Amino acid sequence: DAGVIQSPRHEVTEMGQEVTLRCKPISGHDYLFWYRQTMMRGLELLIYFNNNVPIDDSGMPEDRFSAKMPNASFSTLKIQPSEPRDSAVYFCASSLAGVNTGELFFGEGSRLTVL
Amino acid sequence: AQRVTQPEKLLSVFKGAPVELKCNYSYSGSPELFWYVQYSRQRLQLLLRHISRESIKGFTADLNKGETSFHLKKPFAQEEDSAMYYCALRGSSGTYKYIFGTGTRLKVLA
Numbered sequence: 309d310a311g312v313i314q315s316p317r318h319e320v321t322e323m324g325q326e327v328t329l330r331c332k333p334i335s336g337h338d339y340l341f342w343y344r345q346t347m348m349r350g351l352e353l354l355i356y357f358n359n360n361v362p363i364d365d366s367g368m369p370e371d372r373f374s375a376k377m378p379n380a381s382f383s384t385l386k387i388q389p390s391e392p393r394d395s396a397v398y399f400c401a402s403s404l405a406g407v408n409t410g411e412l413f414f415g416e417g418s419r420l421t422v423l
Numbered sequence: 424a425q426r427v428t429q430p431e432k433l434l435s436v437f438k439g440a441p442v443e444l445k446c447n448y449s450y451s452g453s454p455e456l457f458w459y460v461q462y463s464r465q466r467l468q469l470l471l472r473h474i475s476r477e478s479i480k481g482f483t484a485d486l487n488k489g490e491t492s493f494h495l496k497k498p499f500a501q502e503e504d505s506a507m508y509y510c511a512l513r514g515s516s517g518t519y520k521y522i523f524g525t526g527t528r529l530k531v532l533a
Contacts, residue, residue: 311466328429339519341521345430350523350524350525350526351523351525352523356519358519364520374509386505390480399467403521404521405519410472411469412459412469412511412521417466
């Protein structure tokens with residue numbers, strides 16, 4: 309397995325544009341998490357899914373952010389409209405709850421720069 | 424509410440010196456605690472978990488429920504230990520909310 313796959317790896321956009329980040333979790337994993345990494349706040353949990361259903365989206369900053377998981381192998385995080393303060397590295401991670409190790413497997417991240 | 428606190432953003436030590444990365448947590452139940460590490464140009468990866476009581480790359484961490492701490496320790500730091508370290512907490516009792524602290528950058532100086 310290639311692990312968790314995220315795209316794009318880098319995105320530079322202008323303020324006001326729509327941004328869509330994508331994630332393919334490890335096959336068979338039933339939990340998927342989206343995090344935002346910044347110097348000031350570290351890794352912030354934005355939202356997580358269990359079996360494609362959003363469980364907790366309390367970390368989503370505001371209505372400009374939305375996330376979907378239409379099936380077990382794909383998730384998106386959308387920002388519309390984007391703002392400079394959204395610049396960060398966005399990570400997707402997946403896990404298998406049945407295996408009680410609790411390990412999260414991370415993607416390589418999507419580095420977003422909003423000008 | 425779940426919370427993980429890492430008070431140090433940066434910790435610099437000399438090679439061979441002991442290392443302690445601090446982590447305190449807040450959680451009403453019995454949490455599971457983890458340490459993750461991010462080496463330069465690599466993915467975030469699990470370093471160790473409290474339930475395993477293991478030593479990985481010379482690092483250990485003991486869960487102290489009285490002090491609500493899970494500090495990461497290594498007796499003799501190596502240059503290859505330089506990385507970003509995150510303490511993490513996963514809720515129990517059916518919740519799977521997985522939160523992280525703000526991270527500590529460890530620099531081991533030659």
